[in-house]
Amino acid sequence: MAEAQAATNGGAESGGGLELHPLAQFELKTYIPIHIGDLNLSFTNSSLWMFIAVAIIFALMTLPTRGRSYVPGRVQAVAEMLYDATANMLHQATGRDGRPYFPLVFTLFTFLLVGNLQGMIPGAFTFTSHIVVTFALAIAVFVGTTAIGFVRHGAGFFKFFMPEGAPLWTAPLLVLIELISYISRPVSLSLRLFANMLVGHTMLKVLGGFVFALGVAGVIPLAAQVAVTALEFLIAVLQAYVFAILSCIYLGDALHLH
Amino acid sequence: MSKQPDPDDGKRTGPVRTRDLDKRIAAAKERQHGGSRAKRGSVTTSGIGFGLRLASELIAALGVGVAIGIGLDRWLGTMPLFLIVFFVLGAAAALMNVIRLANAYEKRHAAGGAGDETGGDAAHGAASAGRPMGDDEASTGDPPGAARGSDEGRDQEG
Numbered sequence: 001m002a003e004a005q006a007a008t009n010g011g012a013e014s015g016g017g018l019e020l021h022p023l024a025q026f027e028l029k030t031y032i033p034i035h036i037g038d039l040n041l042s043f044t045n046s047s048l049w050m051f052i053a054v055a056i057i058f059a060l061m062t063l064p065t066r067g068r069s070y071v072p073g074r075v076q077a078v079a080e081m082l083y084d085a086t087a088n089m090l091h092q093a094t095g096r097d098g099r100p101y102f103p104l105v106f107t108l109f110t111f112l113l114v115g116n117l118q119g120m121i122p123g124a125f126t127f128t129s130h131i132v133v134t135f136a137l138a139i140a141v142f143v144g145t146t147a148i149g150f151v152r153h154g155a156g157f158f159k160f161f162m163p164e165g166a167p168l169w170t171a172p173l174l175v176l177i178e179l180i181s182y183i184s185r186p187v188s189l190s191l192r193l194f195a196n197m198l199v200g201h202t203m204l205k206v207l208g209g210f211v212f213a214l215g216v217a218g219v220i221p222l223a224a225q226v227a228v229t230a231l232e233f234l235i236a237v238l239q240a241y242v243f244a245i246l247s248c249i250y251l252g253d254a255l256h257l258h
Numbered sequence: 259m260s261k262q263p264d265p266d267d268g269k270r271t272g273p274v275r276t277r278d279l280d281k282r283i284a285a286a287k288e289r290q291h292g293g294s295r296a297k298r299g300s301v302t303t304s305g306i307g308f309g310l311r312l313a314s315e316l317i318a319a320l321g322v323g324v325a326i327g328i329g330l331d332r333w334l335g336t337m338p339l340f341l342i343v344f345f346v347l348g349a350a351a352a353l354m355n356v357i358r359l360a361n362a363y364e365k366r367h368a369a370g371g372a373g374d375e376t377g378g379d380a381a382h383g384a385a386s387a388g389r390p391m392g393d394d395e396a397s398t399g400d401p402p403g404a405a406r407g408s409d410e411g412r413d414q415e416g
């Protein structure tokens with residue numbers, strides 16, 4: 001009885017006073033409007049959190065490693081593990097030829113990792129939940145790897161679009177399909193990260209809304225909320241990792257033409 | 259660790275100690291990772307990641323195909339023609355992507371089951387490694403993927 005009453009009360013509350021906007025967290029707020037010509041370069045909450053991400057990475061990488069101790073402290077160990085993981089990832093996907101591109105991959109990985117994890121701070125803005133951000137990064141990787149491919153192999157890079165051993169008469173069809181498949185890379189790369197972040201954070205907000213709306217019965221969505229929060233941490237790390245490793249694989253394709 | 263007594267009774271100082279430490283770290287790494295760098299960096303999670311990856315690959319290729327089709331049609335004023343053509347091509351590309359991914363996944367898992375995870379594990383999404391695939395998925399992914407043997411071959415040298 002009491003439970004039902006609480007539930008109805010809670011329901012009334014959510015209908016009236018407690019309004020839920022699961023998508024409000026993705027709104028861009030302009031802090032400092034900057035307009036150059038038609039370009040809107042305003043400093044938004046997205047830019048702010050990007051700056052914070054860069055500051056965190058900078059602090060993580062420079063401050064604890066200043067001592068360069070043989071037995072690393074906790075924070076230095078984190079920095080070294082990140083470095084090591086990225087180096088392994090790049091080495092496995094591209095071999096020795098990929099070494100010069102380590103800074104790029106490391107920057108991408110740490111930026112996205114910190115960006116994703118920042119999103120787990122209540123009230124923080126997840127800049128990776130905007131497709132503009134992820135697509136810009138993905139298209140940079142795409143254009144970069146394509147350029148590397150052409151620089152290294154010249155016109156030979158076009159062989160990439162014709163699978164070896166396929167009969168010649170299938171070429172027009174296969175090349176078109178391969179081309180679409182190749183162009184779809186940055187789309188799927190950016191879509192995956194953006195969709196994961198958007199869906200995850202919306203889900204968190206919706207579940208959180210249920211906790212209040214259901215009153216005492218809200219323990220059920222609360223339990224789910226705990227589980228989803230843990231899952232979101234996993235996804236935050238995983239998606240940054242996937243983005244980085246796919247960038248490495250695309251780079252490897254451009255370097256070695258499979 | 260540093261408080262352990264040195265074999266030389268602590269007579270020699272700094273650099274020797276650190277050299278010794280380097281050796282011990284190397285030995286510990288050998289023990290921990292079986293000496294192969296490749297084993298690190300492989301993250302095992304559920305199949306969710308892999309499923310999401312397949313889905314995004316499907317949508318992206320199809321979307322790109324349709325976008326190219328519509329773009330060409332707008333440009334040339336032949337509304338449904340290129341949309342239809344590139345829709346089919348996009349679908350083909352999407353399927354090819356998925357088959358390629360599934361093949362790599364299956365191959366990696368076959369190798370992973372035997373305890374040999376050297377090369378192929380790195381490429382094609384080590385992050386999305388998960389439970390082994392069912393037999394039905396394995397067989398559907400097989401025949402068209404035969405033409406893509408060179409793609410998988412690259413993974414092994416990786």
